[in-house]
Amino acid sequence: MEEESGEELGLDRSTPKDFHFYHMDLYDSEDRLQLFPEENTRRRKEVVQAERANESTGAGDGKAQRDLQEEVEELVHLYGLEDDHELGDEFVENMPRMGVSEYPPYGMKRRDPAREQRDWRLSGEATEAEDLGFGGWGSAGQCQDLREVYRYTHGRASEEYECYVIPEEEDEEEAADVFCVTCKTPIRAFQKVFDEHKEHEVIPLNEALESAKDEIHKNMYKLEKQIIDMENFANHLEEVFITVEENFGKQEQNFESHYNEILETLAQKYEEKIQALGEKKKEKVEALYEQLVSCGENLDTCKELMETIEEMCHEEKVDFIKDAVAMADRLGKFLKTKTDVEISTQPDFEDQTLDFSDVEQLMGSINTIPAPSAPVINPQTPNSATGSSVRVCWSLYSDDTVESYQLSYRPVQDSSPGKDQAAPSPPIIKTKEIRSCEEAVLICWESGNLNPVDSYTVELTQAESPEASGVTESVVGIPTCESLVQLQPGQSYVIYVRALNTGGPSTRSEPATVHTIGSYFRLNKDTCHPWLTISQDGLTILRSERSTPTKEPPPSDTHFTRCVAVMGNLIPVRGHHYWEVEVDEHLDYTVGVAFEDVPKQEDLGANCLSWCMRHTFASSRHKYEFLHNRTTPDIRITVPPKKIGILLDYENSKLSFFNVELSQHLYTFSCQPHKFVHPCFSLEKPGCLKIRNGISMPKHVTFY
């Protein structure tokens, strides 16, 4: 490629033709401009650089005039500089940056893809350029100098000295006719006789000539060989130079393409990198140059020797002999000196690992919103977990912008199971003691285990949806054998309980069904007066006709003794509770509510811990009392209710009684239950009361 380019480009210098090995334009910015007239405009260089380019081209001319030696020295000097800005003189100013070549790099073609990516420092006139680019050589002058050197060394060797012939010696002259081996000088024969050569060996001049010739021939061969070697070496060096440039160019291109996007942020990075490379290049080139220089010197010496020999061969015999000897010496010496033909520096650049991580980070971080702060997980609310799921709620800071949340979990193992403890047996729900209202249920159970249990879990599903689709809620970590669970009104639930210990959970207990309609309670047998019987279903109270013992039972704290009464177990939940009692017209009864600790020796309503409605039927007259603290308003009711509705309203502190069938409101107490109250029932005469609960409030009741 070099050759072609060389052919194409013309030289407008007065350089010998044989110096076409290197493209002039490589070192001569002038020429280059001719080739790429639009280059400057196409460049996306900064103006400064463009100016530099222009200036350097202008300077290039000037440089050409300079003394070679001077420039060589300056080159060396220049190579030692890292940065344009450090260069003081105009020379330097005009010099483009190390990394920026005025001349397209050698591998121009290959820059096409790079150009498509970025058009950064250099314009990508790759298509045009088939020529060599020895970018980065710096000033044209430098290149020129080197070229001249090359020219010098290369051209002659290959062309002029292809065939090296020592011209035949001329006939002997009247000069020396014998040769003193000792002194290694041709002498006249008669000189032998003289003192200085008396003892010396003398041979006839012809012989000396012969031997000298031989020797010289040998050395000539060696020289020639060396010349060829040096030529090759020079060639190689040249290629190395080219490759160096090429590689550098590639590297440069890589960097360009990568950094083009982030102009501002990467400008510095690019410069740094290029500078580093440039320095490297400088080092290499310097080393190579030094080698070259020494090589050149070597060649000089060789050539000088050759010239001398040449001249010598044209001399008179005597002179020739003289010189030949000396020459032989010199040659011998010279050839002994080791010529280093090893290239000191590798042309390859180590693959630069391009570290763009921080840049990538920079690029990536341009549009980001600051990371949000960690959300705060709310404490687990009751009824928010099932056997296989947990409901987690969290809150975040209002300043944060959040796109999504990532929830992760891991099971937390308690202290290792250790010994293989068997899982406990399932508990047994006390279904008869379930109490519920519209918003909650109170369940209690038997442990079902002899050994202590760590905790219990209550699981509930809505009964409408079958097992498959229903979500099972669970309440975990229950320490005792009862639990108050919040529910939705108007639903049916199926409830299970599990026991839990270190061996794991038990199987589910037998289910219990709960309907959150109305309030549901059962009579508390513990409070039952001995004369009362409670039915199996816990809803009917019976005072039998059998003759009652005359003696009243002894006082008790738990069950009624004087008043033949029983209490129910109402769920301790504030809100509305409604139940109904079926009564007989002729029955003497009392129904109402009372605190749990109502005195059991007293009548219901006789104290301030109970409120009730009492019906007494005597002499065909119905008497109705609404008792609290022994007082009652004077109320007449003309139609005796058969079904009494009782509404306990904690929120409004009211207790109301209704005639259910007539939707008639009978009476309302304003009571302030500071604690929870329970339904109470008593039968003053034999008869029965039937309780109906788990029914929702009738509409007329809602007015109250």
Add this chain to the structure above:
Amino acid sequence: MALKQISSNKCFGGLQKVFEHDSVELNCKMKFAVYLPPKAETGKCPALYWLSGLTCTEQNFISKSGYHQAASEHGLVVIAPDTSPRGCNIKGEDESWDFGTGAGFYVDATEDPWKTNYRMYSYITEELPQLINANFPVDPQRTSIFGHSMGGHGALICALKNPGKYKSVSAFAPICNPVLCPWGKKAFSGYLGTDQSKWKAYDATHLVKSYPGSQLDILIDQGKEDQFLLDGQLLPDNFIAACTEKKIPVVFRLQEGYDHSYYFIATFITDHIRHHAKYLNA
């Protein structure tokens, strides 16, 4: 009939108005009070008629009873007419406070000189409801009636004589058995003559005994310290006994310490209005 608005006052979000009109039944100008609850702006409301007692006009109830809040909350239009025709220039109408002016007893008089004007029963049960239905946003199918003392008596007899017309009825210290009390005897003999059979037609206790109609739910409040109770003017026991007999549901409350005044009415007016609302808003 042209209504002339006498006054209008905003109260509990609604409007307490007083109108005057020419009554056909009574042959004179009559005033009545109407309370329109906030709900009346957007739709028809049930109507609750209040009948005041002896010596009252349409003003007593609307100024003393404090009923507006409950009426407003339950969305009831409350109509309070006058207690008798006024300015008829009948001889003797102003002689007594318990007979004549202010003591119409809610009967249609048959005796002269009263029979021309003193037709309060027809006025209350026919003319006034027609007038109200035509001029105010009321639902004619939902009507109830209540009153105090003589008005209590009036409410009871209107309800008992018109089964199904009223959804509910209640009374404060009503004259339950006028045929047997001095007030009743005086009034009935003046308005109706001496034929006591005509009297029974306006006696709640008697009417109950032959009441055939639909279920009534009667609420009666009676002040225990009511002087007229003690004087035997009111006789609620008779009424209760009759109702018990006939299984007419009554809740009769004898309120300890209360008298016959509007203070007593004001105390329990909310209960009564709620009682009516239960049926009117059902």
